[in-house]
Amino acid sequence: MNKCTERLYNGIIKENPTFVLMLGMCPTLAVTTSVINGVGMGLSTTAVLVMSNLLISLLRNIIPDRARVPAFIVIVASFVTITEFLVEGYLPSLYDSLGIYIPLIVVNCIILGRAESYASKNPVFPSIFDGIGMGLGFTVGLCCIGAVRELLGSGQLLGKQIMPASYEPITIFVLAPGAFFVLAVLVAIMNKVRARAEKKGRPLPPAQGCLGGDCSSCMNKACGGHLFSGQEKEGK
Numbered sequence: 001m002n003k004c005t006e007r008l009y010n011g012i013i014k015e016n017p018t019f020v021l022m023l024g025m026c027p028t029l030a031v032t033t034s035v036i037n038g039v040g041m042g043l044s045t046t047a048v049l050v051m052s053n054l055l056i057s058l059l060r061n062i063i064p065d066r067a068r069v070p071a072f073i074v075i076v077a078s079f080v081t082i083t084e085f086l087v088e089g090y091l092p093s094l095y096d097s098l099g100i101y102i103p104l105i106v107v108n109c110i111i112l113g114r115a116e117s118y119a120s121k122n123p124v125f126p127s128i129f130d131g132i133g134m135g136l137g138f139t140v141g142l143c144c145i146g147a148v149r150e151l152l153g154s155g156q157l158l159g160k161q162i163m164p165a166s167y168e169p170i171t172i173f174v175l176a177p178g179a180f181f182v183l184a185v186l187v188a189i190m191n192k193v194r195a196r197a198e199k200k201g202r203p204l205p206p207a208q209g210c211l212g213g214d215c216s217s218c219m220n221k222a223c224g225g226h227l228f229s230g231q232e233k234e235g236k
Contacts, residue, residue, distance in 0.1 A: 004129040011133025018141025018183075019190040023110045027101045028142060029179040034150045035158055038142030040094040041101065044083050046135025048105055050128055051079045053119040057127035060120045072115045073106065080105045110134060141186075148182045149173045 017023045024045075031037045052075050056063075063071045084102045088095045095102065105111065114134055119127040150156055153173035155163030163169075172178045 003126050007126055007129040008133040008136070011130065011135070011137040012140060013137075015134075016137040016141060016190070017110045017134055018138060018145075019187050020194075022187075023113065024108050024138060025183075027104070027108070028145065029176065029183065031098055031101050032142050032146040032149055032179060032182075033153070033174050034097075035143055035146045036094070037097050038144075038146035039139065040087070040091065041098055042135065042139025042142045044087060044098075044102060045105055045108060045110065045138055046132065047083055048076060048079045049111055049114060049131035049135045051131075052076045052111060052115060053127040053131035054124060055079075056115050056119040057122060057124045063120075068120060069112075069116070072112060072120075076111050076115070077106045110138060144186055145179070145182050148186070149178055153178060 011017070015021055018028055027041055027045075031041045052072075055075050056072060059071075059075075080103060083105070084095075087098070087102060114130060118130050122130070147157060151162060152170050154169050155161060155167045170178075173182065
């Protein structure tokens with residue numbers, strides 16, 4: 001797996017910002033009342049992530065260490081402002097739905113975290129793919145939460161009625177408590193899946209005990225002169 005592909009896998013699966021690292025919880029819980037809101041917020045954050053990672057990686061040898069955090073904030077704020085103007089101009093309904101959470105991307109810990117921990121220490125192309133991977137992972141997380149909340153809270157998905165007409169919407173899922181509940185359930189599912197994957201891919205433990213040498217110097221007399229692998233020591 002090359003480095004760019006590894007960054008994509010890392011952001012979407014291994015270190016998903018929403019379900020694994022638990023970052024960006026404020027927009028995650030606030031705007032995910034529908035899938036459209038999740039897609040809009042996720043892609044806006046992805047665009048800022050990619051562009052800020054790109055520029056920070058290009059300037060990593062120029063920005064002095066003592067001024068790196070203010071410099072990162074200025075760079076991120078510039079791209080957030082551009083993104084906000086583009087969403088307001090071309091997607092006004094989405095802009096009205098997301099509201100204050102678009103400018104608050106500036107202080108999103110995902111963006112500042114990737115700028116500090118990765119983009120400021122690595123070349124341009126891996127930094128770009130790191131931004132894409134983390135952004136897509138964040139988008140996937142928002143969309144999953146938004147889909148569950150929209151489906152259970154209103155019986156719709158992407159604005160279309162999915163549940164039968166007799167379905168009684170569970171309105172708590174479009175409120176703040178529903179967001180916490182859905183997030184908790186999805187994180188639990190993710191942890192279970194990751195635990196099973198790690199268990200299946202876990203290598204067998206190495207053989208234990210004395211695999212050679214003189215038994216007279218061994219402090220463990222319980223093996224009776226046998227290897228833990230089941231073979232007897234010759235002459236012991």
